[in-house]
Amino acid sequence: MPPKPTIRSLAESLGVSVATVSEALRFSPKVKPETAERIRAAAEEAGYKRNPLLGEAFSSLRRGRYRDFSGTLALVDLADDHGNCELMLFxxxxxxxxxxxxxxxxxxxxLFWVGKKEPALSVSRLCSVLYARGILGVVFLPFDRLQDFSKFEFNKFxxxxxxxxxxxxxxxxxxPEHYLSxxxxxxxxxxxxxxxxxxxxETxxxxxVDYKWSSGYASAYRLNGKKSNVPPLIQKESDRSEFIAWVKKYKPDVVIGHAQAMMDWLDQAGLPVPEKVGFFRINVTESSxxxxxxxxxxxxxxxAAVEAVVGMLHRREFGIPETPQAIQIDLAVVEGPTIRLPKD
Structure with a gap:
Protein backbone atom coordinates (compact mmCIF):
# COMPACT_ATOMS: atom_id res chain seq x y z
CA MET A 1 0.00 0.00 0.00
CA PRO A 2 1.51 3.37 -1.00
CA PRO A 3 2.23 5.79 1.84
CA LYS A 4 -0.37 8.44 2.59
CA PRO A 5 0.36 11.76 0.89
CA THR A 6 1.65 14.55 3.09
CA ILE A 7 2.22 18.24 2.59
CA ARG A 8 5.93 17.53 2.17
CA SER A 9 5.39 14.80 -0.43
CA LEU A 10 3.00 17.03 -2.35
CA ALA A 11 5.53 19.86 -2.29
CA GLU A 12 8.29 17.60 -3.62
CA SER A 13 6.13 16.21 -6.44
CA LEU A 14 4.94 19.66 -7.50
CA GLY A 15 8.30 21.38 -7.18
CA VAL A 16 7.13 23.99 -4.70
CA SER A 17 7.89 24.70 -1.07
CA VAL A 18 6.13 23.07 1.87
CA ALA A 19 4.96 26.53 2.93
CA THR A 20 3.37 27.14 -0.47
CA VAL A 21 1.41 23.87 -0.30
CA SER A 22 0.33 24.62 3.25
CA GLU A 23 -0.85 28.12 2.34
CA ALA A 24 -2.69 26.86 -0.75
CA LEU A 25 -4.55 24.21 1.24
CA ARG A 26 -5.54 26.91 3.75
CA PHE A 27 -6.85 29.10 0.88
CA SER A 28 -4.38 31.83 1.67
CA PRO A 29 -4.30 34.78 -0.76
CA LYS A 30 -0.49 34.65 -0.59
CA VAL A 31 -0.51 31.95 -3.30
CA LYS A 32 -1.37 32.81 -6.91
CA PRO A 33 -4.80 31.40 -7.89
CA GLU A 34 -3.36 29.26 -10.71
CA THR A 35 -0.73 27.74 -8.41
CA ALA A 36 -3.21 27.23 -5.59
CA GLU A 37 -5.67 25.47 -7.89
CA ARG A 38 -2.91 23.20 -9.22
CA ILE A 39 -1.87 22.28 -5.67
CA ARG A 40 -5.42 21.59 -4.50
CA ALA A 41 -6.16 19.50 -7.59
CA ALA A 42 -3.00 17.45 -7.00
CA ALA A 43 -3.88 17.01 -3.32
CA GLU A 44 -7.35 15.76 -4.19
CA GLU A 45 -6.03 13.39 -6.85
CA ALA A 46 -3.45 12.01 -4.41
CA GLY A 47 -6.12 11.48 -1.77
CA TYR A 48 -4.65 13.96 0.70
CA LYS A 49 -6.91 14.49 3.71
CA ARG A 50 -6.42 17.39 6.08
CA ASN A 51 -6.54 16.38 9.73
CA PRO A 52 -9.10 18.84 11.15
CA LEU A 53 -8.02 18.30 14.76
CA LEU A 54 -4.36 18.82 13.96
CA GLY A 55 -5.24 21.82 11.81
CA GLU A 56 -7.17 23.38 14.66
CA ALA A 57 -4.29 22.77 17.05
CA PHE A 58 -1.86 24.62 14.77
CA SER A 59 -4.42 27.37 14.22
CA SER A 60 -4.70 27.82 17.98
CA LEU A 61 -0.92 28.09 18.26
CA ARG A 62 -0.86 30.70 15.52
CA ARG A 63 -3.64 32.69 17.14
CA GLY A 64 -1.65 32.69 20.36
CA ARG A 65 1.20 34.50 18.62
CA TYR A 66 -0.63 36.77 16.18
CA ARG A 67 -3.92 37.22 14.41
CA ASP A 68 -3.88 34.71 11.58
CA PHE A 69 -5.17 35.91 8.21
CA SER A 70 -6.57 33.20 5.96
CA GLY A 71 -7.96 35.27 3.10
CA THR A 72 -10.87 37.31 1.84
CA LEU A 73 -14.50 36.29 1.46
CA ALA A 74 -16.90 37.95 -0.98
CA LEU A 75 -20.30 39.26 0.04
CA VAL A 76 -22.45 39.75 -3.09
CA ASP A 77 -25.51 41.98 -3.36
CA LEU A 78 -27.81 42.84 -6.26
CA ALA A 79 -27.86 46.40 -7.58
CA ASP A 80 -31.10 47.85 -8.91
CA ASP A 81 -31.81 48.42 -12.61
CA HIS A 82 -30.26 51.90 -12.40
CA GLY A 83 -26.97 50.62 -11.04
CA ASN A 84 -27.53 52.01 -7.55
CA CYS A 85 -25.35 50.25 -5.00
CA GLU A 86 -26.63 50.90 -1.50
CA LEU A 87 -27.18 48.30 1.18
CA MET A 88 -30.61 47.99 2.76
CA LEU A 89 -30.62 48.40 6.54
CA PHE A 90 -31.26 44.67 6.97
CA LEU A 111 -18.67 43.64 -0.71
CA PHE A 112 -19.34 43.24 -4.45
CA TRP A 113 -22.33 44.34 -6.50
CA VAL A 114 -23.95 42.53 -9.43
CA GLY A 115 -26.18 44.37 -11.88
CA LYS A 116 -26.83 45.56 -15.41
CA LYS A 117 -25.18 48.97 -15.10
CA GLU A 118 -21.87 50.25 -13.73
CA PRO A 119 -20.48 50.45 -11.14
CA ALA A 120 -22.11 47.06 -10.58
CA LEU A 121 -20.45 44.05 -12.22
CA SER A 122 -21.95 41.54 -14.61
CA VAL A 123 -22.12 37.95 -13.38
CA SER A 124 -19.24 36.84 -15.62
CA ARG A 125 -17.12 39.87 -14.67
CA LEU A 126 -17.70 39.20 -10.97
CA CYS A 127 -16.47 35.65 -11.46
CA SER A 128 -13.30 36.86 -13.20
CA VAL A 129 -12.54 39.50 -10.56
CA LEU A 130 -12.99 37.11 -7.63
CA TYR A 131 -10.86 34.38 -9.16
CA ALA A 132 -8.08 36.76 -10.20
CA ARG A 133 -7.87 38.02 -6.62
CA GLY A 134 -7.90 34.56 -5.10
CA ILE A 135 -11.28 35.08 -3.39
CA LEU A 136 -12.79 31.60 -3.35
CA GLY A 137 -15.50 31.90 -0.68
CA VAL A 138 -18.73 33.68 -1.66
CA VAL A 139 -21.86 34.62 0.29
CA PHE A 140 -24.86 35.85 -1.72
CA LEU A 141 -27.02 38.29 0.25
CA PRO A 142 -30.83 37.91 0.16
CA PHE A 143 -32.02 39.06 -3.25
CA ASP A 144 -35.32 40.90 -3.62
CA ARG A 145 -35.57 39.78 -7.25
CA LEU A 146 -34.77 36.57 -9.06
CA GLN A 147 -31.27 36.53 -10.49
CA ASP A 148 -29.74 34.14 -13.00
CA PHE A 149 -26.17 33.11 -12.09
CA SER A 150 -25.85 30.36 -14.69
CA LYS A 151 -22.79 32.16 -16.15
CA PHE A 152 -20.96 32.13 -12.83
CA GLU A 153 -18.22 29.46 -12.72
CA PHE A 154 -19.25 27.89 -9.44
CA ASN A 155 -16.76 25.04 -9.82
CA LYS A 156 -14.05 27.51 -8.75
CA PHE A 157 -15.79 28.67 -5.57
CA PRO A 176 -34.58 32.53 8.64
CA GLU A 177 -37.20 29.97 9.65
CA HIS A 178 -40.04 32.02 8.17
CA TYR A 179 -42.79 29.38 8.25
CA LEU A 180 -42.59 28.29 11.89
CA SER A 181 -41.84 31.84 13.04
CA GLU A 202 -46.76 42.43 -0.84
CA THR A 203 -46.80 39.55 -3.33
CA VAL A 209 -39.61 33.45 0.94
CA ASP A 210 -41.45 30.74 -1.04
CA TYR A 211 -44.82 31.77 0.46
CA LYS A 212 -43.75 30.66 3.93
CA TRP A 213 -45.34 33.70 5.58
CA SER A 214 -48.82 33.14 4.16
CA SER A 215 -48.50 29.38 4.67
CA GLY A 216 -47.42 29.75 8.30
CA TYR A 217 -50.31 32.14 8.91
CA ALA A 218 -52.86 29.70 7.45
CA SER A 219 -51.44 26.73 9.36
CA ALA A 220 -51.72 28.60 12.69
CA TYR A 221 -55.46 28.90 12.16
CA ARG A 222 -55.77 25.21 11.29
CA LEU A 223 -53.76 24.15 14.35
CA ASN A 224 -56.14 26.13 16.54
CA GLY A 225 -59.19 24.59 14.89
CA LYS A 226 -60.21 27.98 13.54
CA LYS A 227 -61.25 29.20 10.13
CA SER A 228 -59.72 32.53 9.17
CA ASN A 229 -62.39 35.20 9.42
CA VAL A 230 -60.07 37.80 7.88
CA PRO A 231 -58.85 36.84 4.39
CA PRO A 232 -55.20 37.86 3.89
CA LEU A 233 -54.62 40.99 1.84
CA ILE A 234 -51.88 40.23 -0.68
CA GLN A 235 -51.00 43.36 -2.67
CA LYS A 236 -48.78 43.81 -5.70
CA GLU A 237 -47.54 47.01 -4.04
CA SER A 238 -48.49 48.44 -0.66
CA ASP A 239 -51.53 50.63 -1.21
CA ARG A 240 -53.09 52.81 1.50
CA SER A 241 -56.65 52.99 0.17
CA GLU A 242 -56.87 49.25 -0.46
CA PHE A 243 -55.41 48.50 2.97
CA ILE A 244 -57.84 50.77 4.84
CA ALA A 245 -60.80 49.43 2.85
CA TRP A 246 -59.75 45.88 3.81
CA VAL A 247 -59.43 46.82 7.49
CA LYS A 248 -62.85 48.49 7.56
CA LYS A 249 -64.53 45.59 5.75
CA TYR A 250 -63.05 42.66 7.70
CA LYS A 251 -62.29 44.45 10.99
CA PRO A 252 -59.08 42.68 12.09
CA ASP A 253 -58.23 43.45 15.71
CA VAL A 254 -54.52 43.03 14.92
CA VAL A 255 -52.60 43.16 11.63
CA ILE A 256 -49.40 41.30 10.77
CA GLY A 257 -47.51 43.19 8.06
CA HIS A 258 -44.08 44.22 6.82
CA ALA A 259 -44.65 47.93 6.08
CA GLN A 260 -44.24 50.44 8.89
CA ALA A 261 -46.48 52.82 6.93
CA MET A 262 -49.46 50.61 7.81
CA MET A 263 -49.35 51.93 11.38
CA ASP A 264 -49.51 55.52 10.11
CA TRP A 265 -52.39 54.63 7.78
CA LEU A 266 -54.35 53.13 10.66
CA ASP A 267 -53.73 56.17 12.87
CA GLN A 268 -54.79 58.54 10.07
CA ALA A 269 -57.98 56.53 9.45
CA GLY A 270 -59.10 56.94 13.06
CA LEU A 271 -57.98 53.43 14.03
CA PRO A 272 -55.04 54.20 16.33
CA VAL A 273 -52.44 51.54 17.12
CA PRO A 274 -52.78 49.72 19.47
CA GLU A 275 -56.02 51.07 20.98
CA LYS A 276 -58.25 50.11 18.03
CA VAL A 277 -56.03 47.78 15.99
CA GLY A 278 -52.81 46.06 17.03
CA PHE A 279 -49.84 45.82 14.68
CA PHE A 280 -47.15 43.13 14.52
CA ARG A 281 -44.29 43.75 12.09
CA ILE A 282 -42.62 40.91 10.23
CA ASN A 283 -39.16 42.50 10.28
CA VAL A 284 -38.47 44.90 13.14
CA THR A 285 -34.88 45.53 12.01
CA GLU A 286 -36.09 48.20 9.60
CA SER A 287 -38.50 49.87 12.07
CA SER A 288 -37.87 53.45 13.15
CA ALA A 304 -23.86 31.51 10.06
CA ALA A 305 -23.35 32.12 6.34
CA VAL A 306 -19.65 32.88 6.90
CA GLU A 307 -19.26 29.76 9.05
CA ALA A 308 -20.83 27.67 6.29
CA VAL A 309 -18.52 29.03 3.59
CA VAL A 310 -15.37 28.73 5.70
CA GLY A 311 -16.30 25.14 6.51
CA MET A 312 -16.73 24.42 2.81
CA LEU A 313 -13.33 25.95 2.07
CA HIS A 314 -11.65 23.78 4.69
CA ARG A 315 -13.38 20.70 3.26
CA ARG A 316 -12.56 21.82 -0.30
CA GLU A 317 -16.20 21.68 -1.32
CA PHE A 318 -16.43 23.71 -4.51
CA GLY A 319 -19.12 23.92 -7.13
CA ILE A 320 -22.85 23.30 -7.22
CA PRO A 321 -23.92 20.84 -4.51
CA GLU A 322 -25.58 17.63 -5.63
CA THR A 323 -28.00 17.90 -2.71
CA PRO A 324 -28.46 21.53 -1.61
CA GLN A 325 -28.98 21.96 2.11
CA ALA A 326 -30.46 24.80 4.14
CA ILE A 327 -29.53 26.02 7.61
CA GLN A 328 -32.64 27.43 9.29
CA ILE A 329 -32.26 30.14 11.95
CA ASP A 330 -35.08 30.41 14.50
CA LEU A 331 -36.35 33.97 14.80
CA ALA A 332 -37.04 36.00 17.93
CA VAL A 333 -40.29 37.67 18.94
CA VAL A 334 -39.80 41.28 20.03
CA GLU A 335 -42.26 42.83 22.46
CA GLY A 336 -43.45 46.33 21.71
CA PRO A 337 -46.16 48.92 22.37
CA THR A 338 -48.21 48.00 19.30
CA ILE A 339 -49.84 44.85 20.74
CA ARG A 340 -51.38 43.80 24.05
CA LEU A 341 -49.15 42.74 26.90
CA PRO A 342 -48.98 39.06 27.89
CA LYS A 343 -51.75 37.87 30.17
CA ASP A 344 -50.73 37.26 33.78
Whole structure:
Protein backbone atom coordinates (compact mmCIF):
# COMPACT_ATOMS: atom_id res chain seq x y z
CA MET A 1 0.00 0.00 0.00
CA PRO A 2 1.51 3.37 -1.00
CA PRO A 3 2.23 5.79 1.84
CA LYS A 4 -0.37 8.44 2.59
CA PRO A 5 0.36 11.76 0.89
CA THR A 6 1.65 14.55 3.09
CA ILE A 7 2.22 18.24 2.59
CA ARG A 8 5.93 17.53 2.17
CA SER A 9 5.39 14.80 -0.43
CA LEU A 10 3.00 17.03 -2.35
CA ALA A 11 5.53 19.86 -2.29
CA GLU A 12 8.29 17.60 -3.62
CA SER A 13 6.13 16.21 -6.44
CA LEU A 14 4.94 19.66 -7.50
CA GLY A 15 8.30 21.38 -7.18
CA VAL A 16 7.13 23.99 -4.70
CA SER A 17 7.89 24.70 -1.07
CA VAL A 18 6.13 23.07 1.87
CA ALA A 19 4.96 26.53 2.93
CA THR A 20 3.37 27.14 -0.47
CA VAL A 21 1.41 23.87 -0.30
CA SER A 22 0.33 24.62 3.25
CA GLU A 23 -0.85 28.12 2.34
CA ALA A 24 -2.69 26.86 -0.75
CA LEU A 25 -4.55 24.21 1.24
CA ARG A 26 -5.54 26.91 3.75
CA PHE A 27 -6.85 29.10 0.88
CA SER A 28 -4.38 31.83 1.67
CA PRO A 29 -4.30 34.78 -0.76
CA LYS A 30 -0.49 34.65 -0.59
CA VAL A 31 -0.51 31.95 -3.30
CA LYS A 32 -1.37 32.81 -6.91
CA PRO A 33 -4.80 31.40 -7.89
CA GLU A 34 -3.36 29.26 -10.71
CA THR A 35 -0.73 27.74 -8.41
CA ALA A 36 -3.21 27.23 -5.59
CA GLU A 37 -5.67 25.47 -7.89
CA ARG A 38 -2.91 23.20 -9.22
CA ILE A 39 -1.87 22.28 -5.67
CA ARG A 40 -5.42 21.59 -4.50
CA ALA A 41 -6.16 19.50 -7.59
CA ALA A 42 -3.00 17.45 -7.00
CA ALA A 43 -3.88 17.01 -3.32
CA GLU A 44 -7.35 15.76 -4.19
CA GLU A 45 -6.03 13.39 -6.85
CA ALA A 46 -3.45 12.01 -4.41
CA GLY A 47 -6.12 11.48 -1.77
CA TYR A 48 -4.65 13.96 0.70
CA LYS A 49 -6.91 14.49 3.71
CA ARG A 50 -6.42 17.39 6.08
CA ASN A 51 -6.54 16.38 9.73
CA PRO A 52 -9.10 18.84 11.15
CA LEU A 53 -8.02 18.30 14.76
CA LEU A 54 -4.36 18.82 13.96
CA GLY A 55 -5.24 21.82 11.81
CA GLU A 56 -7.17 23.38 14.66
CA ALA A 57 -4.29 22.77 17.05
CA PHE A 58 -1.86 24.62 14.77
CA SER A 59 -4.42 27.37 14.22
CA SER A 60 -4.70 27.82 17.98
CA LEU A 61 -0.92 28.09 18.26
CA ARG A 62 -0.86 30.70 15.52
CA ARG A 63 -3.64 32.69 17.14
CA GLY A 64 -1.65 32.69 20.36
CA ARG A 65 1.20 34.50 18.62
CA TYR A 66 -0.63 36.77 16.18
CA ARG A 67 -3.92 37.22 14.41
CA ASP A 68 -3.88 34.71 11.58
CA PHE A 69 -5.17 35.91 8.21
CA SER A 70 -6.57 33.20 5.96
CA GLY A 71 -7.96 35.27 3.10
CA THR A 72 -10.87 37.31 1.84
CA LEU A 73 -14.50 36.29 1.46
CA ALA A 74 -16.90 37.95 -0.98
CA LEU A 75 -20.30 39.26 0.04
CA VAL A 76 -22.45 39.75 -3.09
CA ASP A 77 -25.51 41.98 -3.36
CA LEU A 78 -27.81 42.84 -6.26
CA ALA A 79 -27.86 46.40 -7.58
CA ASP A 80 -31.10 47.85 -8.91
CA ASP A 81 -31.81 48.42 -12.61
CA HIS A 82 -30.26 51.90 -12.40
CA GLY A 83 -26.97 50.62 -11.04
CA ASN A 84 -27.53 52.01 -7.55
CA CYS A 85 -25.35 50.25 -5.00
CA GLU A 86 -26.63 50.90 -1.50
CA LEU A 87 -27.18 48.30 1.18
CA MET A 88 -30.61 47.99 2.76
CA LEU A 89 -30.62 48.40 6.54
CA PHE A 90 -31.26 44.67 6.97
CA UNK A 91 -28.30 43.86 4.72
CA UNK A 92 -26.09 46.24 6.69
CA UNK A 93 -26.88 44.26 9.82
CA UNK A 94 -26.19 40.99 7.98
CA UNK A 95 -22.81 42.37 6.94
CA UNK A 96 -21.96 43.37 10.53
CA UNK A 97 -22.52 39.82 11.70
CA UNK A 98 -20.65 38.37 8.74
CA UNK A 99 -17.66 40.69 9.21
CA UNK A 100 -17.40 39.95 12.91
CA UNK A 101 -17.50 36.18 12.42
CA UNK A 102 -15.11 36.33 9.47
CA UNK A 103 -12.58 38.24 11.58
CA UNK A 104 -12.84 35.61 14.32
CA UNK A 105 -12.07 32.92 11.74
CA UNK A 106 -9.16 34.84 10.22
CA UNK A 107 -10.89 36.23 7.13
CA UNK A 108 -11.73 39.64 5.77
CA UNK A 109 -15.00 40.42 4.02
CA UNK A 110 -15.41 42.49 0.86
CA LEU A 111 -18.67 43.64 -0.71
CA PHE A 112 -19.34 43.24 -4.45
CA TRP A 113 -22.33 44.34 -6.50
CA VAL A 114 -23.95 42.53 -9.43
CA GLY A 115 -26.18 44.37 -11.88
CA LYS A 116 -26.83 45.56 -15.41
CA LYS A 117 -25.18 48.97 -15.10
CA GLU A 118 -21.87 50.25 -13.73
CA PRO A 119 -20.48 50.45 -11.14
CA ALA A 120 -22.11 47.06 -10.58
CA LEU A 121 -20.45 44.05 -12.22
CA SER A 122 -21.95 41.54 -14.61
CA VAL A 123 -22.12 37.95 -13.38
CA SER A 124 -19.24 36.84 -15.62
CA ARG A 125 -17.12 39.87 -14.67
CA LEU A 126 -17.70 39.20 -10.97
CA CYS A 127 -16.47 35.65 -11.46
CA SER A 128 -13.30 36.86 -13.20
CA VAL A 129 -12.54 39.50 -10.56
CA LEU A 130 -12.99 37.11 -7.63
CA TYR A 131 -10.86 34.38 -9.16
CA ALA A 132 -8.08 36.76 -10.20
CA ARG A 133 -7.87 38.02 -6.62
CA GLY A 134 -7.90 34.56 -5.10
CA ILE A 135 -11.28 35.08 -3.39
CA LEU A 136 -12.79 31.60 -3.35
CA GLY A 137 -15.50 31.90 -0.68
CA VAL A 138 -18.73 33.68 -1.66
CA VAL A 139 -21.86 34.62 0.29
CA PHE A 140 -24.86 35.85 -1.72
CA LEU A 141 -27.02 38.29 0.25
CA PRO A 142 -30.83 37.91 0.16
CA PHE A 143 -32.02 39.06 -3.25
CA ASP A 144 -35.32 40.90 -3.62
CA ARG A 145 -35.57 39.78 -7.25
CA LEU A 146 -34.77 36.57 -9.06
CA GLN A 147 -31.27 36.53 -10.49
CA ASP A 148 -29.74 34.14 -13.00
CA PHE A 149 -26.17 33.11 -12.09
CA SER A 150 -25.85 30.36 -14.69
CA LYS A 151 -22.79 32.16 -16.15
CA PHE A 152 -20.96 32.13 -12.83
CA GLU A 153 -18.22 29.46 -12.72
CA PHE A 154 -19.25 27.89 -9.44
CA ASN A 155 -16.76 25.04 -9.82
CA LYS A 156 -14.05 27.51 -8.75
CA PHE A 157 -15.79 28.67 -5.57
CA UNK A 158 -17.37 27.64 -2.28
CA UNK A 159 -20.65 29.55 -2.27
CA UNK A 160 -23.70 29.93 -0.04
CA UNK A 161 -26.96 31.77 -0.68
CA UNK A 162 -28.84 33.64 2.03
CA UNK A 163 -32.60 33.39 2.51
CA UNK A 164 -33.63 32.89 -1.09
CA UNK A 165 -31.98 30.28 -3.25
CA UNK A 166 -30.63 31.44 -6.59
CA UNK A 167 -32.69 30.48 -9.62
CA UNK A 168 -29.85 28.78 -11.41
CA UNK A 169 -28.17 27.05 -9.72
CA UNK A 170 -29.48 26.02 -6.31
CA UNK A 171 -26.82 26.38 -3.61
CA UNK A 172 -26.60 25.58 0.06
CA UNK A 173 -28.53 28.29 1.89
CA UNK A 174 -28.70 30.00 5.27
CA UNK A 175 -32.15 31.43 5.93
CA PRO A 176 -34.58 32.53 8.64
CA GLU A 177 -37.20 29.97 9.65
CA HIS A 178 -40.04 32.02 8.17
CA TYR A 179 -42.79 29.38 8.25
CA LEU A 180 -42.59 28.29 11.89
CA SER A 181 -41.84 31.84 13.04
CA UNK A 182 -45.01 33.17 11.40
CA UNK A 183 -47.03 30.33 12.92
CA UNK A 184 -45.56 31.16 16.33
CA UNK A 185 -46.37 34.86 15.88
CA UNK A 186 -50.03 34.12 15.12
CA UNK A 187 -50.22 31.80 18.12
CA UNK A 188 -48.81 34.52 20.38
CA UNK A 189 -51.47 36.94 19.14
CA UNK A 190 -54.20 34.36 19.80
CA UNK A 191 -52.78 33.90 23.30
CA UNK A 192 -52.94 37.68 23.85
CA UNK A 193 -56.70 37.56 23.26
CA UNK A 194 -56.86 38.67 19.63
CA UNK A 195 -59.72 37.01 17.73
CA UNK A 196 -59.36 38.42 14.22
CA UNK A 197 -55.70 38.23 13.20
CA UNK A 198 -55.17 39.74 9.75
CA UNK A 199 -52.20 39.42 7.39
CA UNK A 200 -51.17 42.02 4.79
CA UNK A 201 -48.21 41.36 2.47
CA GLU A 202 -46.76 42.43 -0.84
CA THR A 203 -46.80 39.55 -3.33
CA UNK A 204 -43.09 39.78 -4.11
CA UNK A 205 -42.11 39.65 -0.45
CA UNK A 206 -44.12 36.50 0.22
CA UNK A 207 -42.91 34.97 -3.05
CA UNK A 208 -39.29 35.75 -2.08
CA VAL A 209 -39.61 33.45 0.94
CA ASP A 210 -41.45 30.74 -1.04
CA TYR A 211 -44.82 31.77 0.46
CA LYS A 212 -43.75 30.66 3.93
CA TRP A 213 -45.34 33.70 5.58
CA SER A 214 -48.82 33.14 4.16
CA SER A 215 -48.50 29.38 4.67
CA GLY A 216 -47.42 29.75 8.30
CA TYR A 217 -50.31 32.14 8.91
CA ALA A 218 -52.86 29.70 7.45
CA SER A 219 -51.44 26.73 9.36
CA ALA A 220 -51.72 28.60 12.69
CA TYR A 221 -55.46 28.90 12.16
CA ARG A 222 -55.77 25.21 11.29
CA LEU A 223 -53.76 24.15 14.35
CA ASN A 224 -56.14 26.13 16.54
CA GLY A 225 -59.19 24.59 14.89
CA LYS A 226 -60.21 27.98 13.54
CA LYS A 227 -61.25 29.20 10.13
CA SER A 228 -59.72 32.53 9.17
CA ASN A 229 -62.39 35.20 9.42
CA VAL A 230 -60.07 37.80 7.88
CA PRO A 231 -58.85 36.84 4.39
CA PRO A 232 -55.20 37.86 3.89
CA LEU A 233 -54.62 40.99 1.84
CA ILE A 234 -51.88 40.23 -0.68
CA GLN A 235 -51.00 43.36 -2.67
CA LYS A 236 -48.78 43.81 -5.70
CA GLU A 237 -47.54 47.01 -4.04
CA SER A 238 -48.49 48.44 -0.66
CA ASP A 239 -51.53 50.63 -1.21
CA ARG A 240 -53.09 52.81 1.50
CA SER A 241 -56.65 52.99 0.17
CA GLU A 242 -56.87 49.25 -0.46
CA PHE A 243 -55.41 48.50 2.97
CA ILE A 244 -57.84 50.77 4.84
CA ALA A 245 -60.80 49.43 2.85
CA TRP A 246 -59.75 45.88 3.81
CA VAL A 247 -59.43 46.82 7.49
CA LYS A 248 -62.85 48.49 7.56
CA LYS A 249 -64.53 45.59 5.75
CA TYR A 250 -63.05 42.66 7.70
CA LYS A 251 -62.29 44.45 10.99
CA PRO A 252 -59.08 42.68 12.09
CA ASP A 253 -58.23 43.45 15.71
CA VAL A 254 -54.52 43.03 14.92
CA VAL A 255 -52.60 43.16 11.63
CA ILE A 256 -49.40 41.30 10.77
CA GLY A 257 -47.51 43.19 8.06
CA HIS A 258 -44.08 44.22 6.82
CA ALA A 259 -44.65 47.93 6.08
CA GLN A 260 -44.24 50.44 8.89
CA ALA A 261 -46.48 52.82 6.93
CA MET A 262 -49.46 50.61 7.81
CA MET A 263 -49.35 51.93 11.38
CA ASP A 264 -49.51 55.52 10.11
CA TRP A 265 -52.39 54.63 7.78
CA LEU A 266 -54.35 53.13 10.66
CA ASP A 267 -53.73 56.17 12.87
CA GLN A 268 -54.79 58.54 10.07
CA ALA A 269 -57.98 56.53 9.45
CA GLY A 270 -59.10 56.94 13.06
CA LEU A 271 -57.98 53.43 14.03
CA PRO A 272 -55.04 54.20 16.33
CA VAL A 273 -52.44 51.54 17.12
CA PRO A 274 -52.78 49.72 19.47
CA GLU A 275 -56.02 51.07 20.98
CA LYS A 276 -58.25 50.11 18.03
CA VAL A 277 -56.03 47.78 15.99
CA GLY A 278 -52.81 46.06 17.03
CA PHE A 279 -49.84 45.82 14.68
CA PHE A 280 -47.15 43.13 14.52
CA ARG A 281 -44.29 43.75 12.09
CA ILE A 282 -42.62 40.91 10.23
CA ASN A 283 -39.16 42.50 10.28
CA VAL A 284 -38.47 44.90 13.14
CA THR A 285 -34.88 45.53 12.01
CA GLU A 286 -36.09 48.20 9.60
CA SER A 287 -38.50 49.87 12.07
CA SER A 288 -37.87 53.45 13.15
CA UNK A 289 -41.00 53.43 15.32
CA UNK A 290 -41.17 51.13 18.37
CA UNK A 291 -43.09 48.08 17.33
CA UNK A 292 -43.76 44.46 18.27
CA UNK A 293 -42.75 41.90 15.70
CA UNK A 294 -40.27 39.35 14.46
CA UNK A 295 -36.53 39.91 14.68
CA UNK A 296 -35.05 38.12 11.65
CA UNK A 297 -31.68 38.15 13.45
CA UNK A 298 -29.61 39.50 10.55
CA UNK A 299 -26.29 39.45 12.41
CA UNK A 300 -26.52 35.76 13.42
CA UNK A 301 -27.62 35.02 9.84
CA UNK A 302 -24.52 36.70 8.46
CA UNK A 303 -22.31 34.88 10.95
CA ALA A 304 -23.86 31.51 10.06
CA ALA A 305 -23.35 32.12 6.34
CA VAL A 306 -19.65 32.88 6.90
CA GLU A 307 -19.26 29.76 9.05
CA ALA A 308 -20.83 27.67 6.29
CA VAL A 309 -18.52 29.03 3.59
CA VAL A 310 -15.37 28.73 5.70
CA GLY A 311 -16.30 25.14 6.51
CA MET A 312 -16.73 24.42 2.81
CA LEU A 313 -13.33 25.95 2.07
CA HIS A 314 -11.65 23.78 4.69
CA ARG A 315 -13.38 20.70 3.26
CA ARG A 316 -12.56 21.82 -0.30
CA GLU A 317 -16.20 21.68 -1.32
CA PHE A 318 -16.43 23.71 -4.51
CA GLY A 319 -19.12 23.92 -7.13
CA ILE A 320 -22.85 23.30 -7.22
CA PRO A 321 -23.92 20.84 -4.51
CA GLU A 322 -25.58 17.63 -5.63
CA THR A 323 -28.00 17.90 -2.71
CA PRO A 324 -28.46 21.53 -1.61
CA GLN A 325 -28.98 21.96 2.11
CA ALA A 326 -30.46 24.80 4.14
CA ILE A 327 -29.53 26.02 7.61
CA GLN A 328 -32.64 27.43 9.29
CA ILE A 329 -32.26 30.14 11.95
CA ASP A 330 -35.08 30.41 14.50
CA LEU A 331 -36.35 33.97 14.80
CA ALA A 332 -37.04 36.00 17.93
CA VAL A 333 -40.29 37.67 18.94
CA VAL A 334 -39.80 41.28 20.03
CA GLU A 335 -42.26 42.83 22.46
CA GLY A 336 -43.45 46.33 21.71
CA PRO A 337 -46.16 48.92 22.37
CA THR A 338 -48.21 48.00 19.30
CA ILE A 339 -49.84 44.85 20.74
CA ARG A 340 -51.38 43.80 24.05
CA LEU A 341 -49.15 42.74 26.90
CA PRO A 342 -48.98 39.06 27.89
CA LYS A 343 -51.75 37.87 30.17
CA ASP A 344 -50.73 37.26 33.78
Missing amino acids: HKEVMKGAEARAAELGFRLE AAVAMDRRLVRPSLHAVQ MRRAVQILFDRGYKRVGLCL RKDER RPCAGLDLLPQPLGA
